Amino acid sequence: MLVDADALARDVVEPGTPGLARVVEAFSAAILTSDGRLDRARLGSLVFGNPERLAVLNGIVHPLVRERATAMVAAAPAGAVVVQDIPLLVETGQGKNFHLVVVVDAPDDVRIRRMAEHRNMGVDEAHARMAAQASREDRLGAADVVLDNSGTPDELRHAVDALWEGRLAPFALNLKEQKIAPRTGGPVLAPADPSWAAQAGRLINRLRVAVPEDVLSLDHIGSTAVPGLDAKDVIDLQLGVRDLEAADRIAPLLAEAGFPRWPGIISDNPKPSHSDPADWGKRLHGNADPGRAVNLHLRAAGSPGWRYALCFRDWLRADARAGADYVAEKIRVAGLHDVDKSTAGYAADKEGWFTDYAAPRMEAWVSRTGWQPPSYGDDAGDDAGPGTAQS
Template identity: 50%
Template sequence: MIGLTGPVLMVGLTGGIGSGKSAVAARLATLGAVVIDADRVAREVVAPGSEGLAEIVAAFSDRVLDADGALDRAALGAIVFADEAARRRLEAITHPRVRARTAELAAAAAPDAIVVNDVPLLVEVGLAPTYHLVVVVQTEVTTRLERLARRGMDRAEAERRIAAQADDARRRAAADVVLTNDAGLPELHAAVDALWRDRLVPYEVNLRERRAVRPRQVVLCEADPTWPQQYARLAARIRHALAPADVRIDHIGSTAVPGLAAKDVIDIQLSVSSLEEADGPIAERLAAAGFPRLPGEWWDDPRPPGSGRWAKRLHGSADPGRPVYLHLRVAESPGWRHALLMRDHLRADPDQRAAYLQLKRELAASAPDSATYGTLKDPWFDEEHLRAEEWAALTAWRP
């Protein structure tokens, strides 16, 4: 909610009403997270005597106040839920104040804190790209209805509230982590503990120390149909970090080719106008968003061989649960064009896709590490470059 420019790891936590999101937040707080409750902040910014409440009264009259001068949420709800323009007017008053207060609370956290922002409508209002990681608590609707009934909510009201929120499919699309809460509290706590230990704590260290995760061994995974969806989340996060610049971001590499087995690493290409631009403020903003630059000099091997190296900048991911290679290449440069051409040719040519898959399997079985694996693929790519250029000429392909 505060943007990916602060010094701490920001985790967005959400889930439908009755999912158990509050139980997850409480467990994370016990483990050491700084939990910011968006509902509590929303009440704070419209408390009696606040500027927020004064502006609401000015917009909707004092009929939204109760006898004690506090906000009558039921009265206000009756107005805004039936009037889209009124709802947007209310959001224009409250949302900036909630964001500002949330930023204050996050800024007050220790430099090594893990800040968890508990936001019921995180998905509905499009906040997912503003966090380093989004955690969704998911529970079967029947279980949620039973829990809400135990709280004293009648079934019709519970169903209405569930229907008014995003459905499970939409939440999963926004989630980096899904915690299923259909068993019991011990199972949920175990899942939260594992998330904290195995992902959040090392992610925070990596983010603070500007350290990227780099898989050393080559392990091929069968094609994952969610790779494009994972790419979309990463691209949205990168785009948010670099806003207001209108940048071109592309999914490249094997995970961008449907049906192709690959290392479980998402390759992304970010177009820049020059390597000097890549070395400027972009590098720091990417690092703050969880994509630190990998040290050293990086280049792509030329195709055809002997035509000179193609320089680039390479960033990785601080998230131990999602390895990424983020290639910053100059737009329209040979390396930039080659990455897009290889992807599109393999998408279009099933025979070459099958040949490449066979090569990958053979090399993965014999190559001890990622560097050797990449080098051994070079002769095949030298030939594939020529085939792809022929295909591009025949089809009038453009990147």
């Protein structure tokens, strides 16, 4: 199902609509054609290049478009893939409301040439249109998927088909069935990816929308959160809640947002052998999206397990030697399990390193530096920082 925001923007200012009446009230009848329709070229010449006038127009049209779009989405059949085509998605900050953001991209010179060829725009007018929109850098930064539109229509069509078959359709099915996307590979380490932090940030923003009342903290943890550290290509996030009853209560909301629960995960490893298992209890969720593996750890904010994840992250971030030693250990253990079909054996064989090597050195670092976990509450978790023993 397609919800085309451009088409809706035209519908809400058709003759006789309240939307058109409000536009005329704001800009005068001079923006109407002789038959009473909206003269888009005339209106465009008034608002593009004039941020104040553009804001007035957007303040009229955008709420009407969103109201229509919401009604269409609500009427979609269960399990349908709903694609919302929103040209100003980045400018209006709506990306966090969707399971996935796809940006169709082309270099600026290609966009200008196409506006001249297909819309009869002059170069100055094309630049004014682009200046009123988000920058290319901002659009790419908001994207989970980028489709290259600098080539032919057939090339773009093939890319869309591959995205649909390989990611969107299975993602929709997993959402409907509340299943985590299958992971069948063993412990393969990937080179450090500078985009991991931005990916985690987008996921964190979506989670805040999904469970706004129960999130005490949200942090990027695990190896992918330590700049420059090689890791399995899995984003680890930690969601701090008041207690595990809250974690169980919000599980359906997380599943609806694309993060179903892994069955049977109730506690952390590694943990001190003398500790109370209740202090290390957690719930573990994964991602329904086959294109981005995620482990979402739900722990009571302030608990030992919650603290350990954040401390381990910050220790690896601060101590380059510790990070190098951890990578060496991961390479060693991955070599022992290079034919495995899962990462269970890999994770179990790292436990000794955490308890015998990491724990005493990390606590010594805490004593030297006076490290304390971040405060949590309404403003916590905005820093998508690094590390947990699970990655």
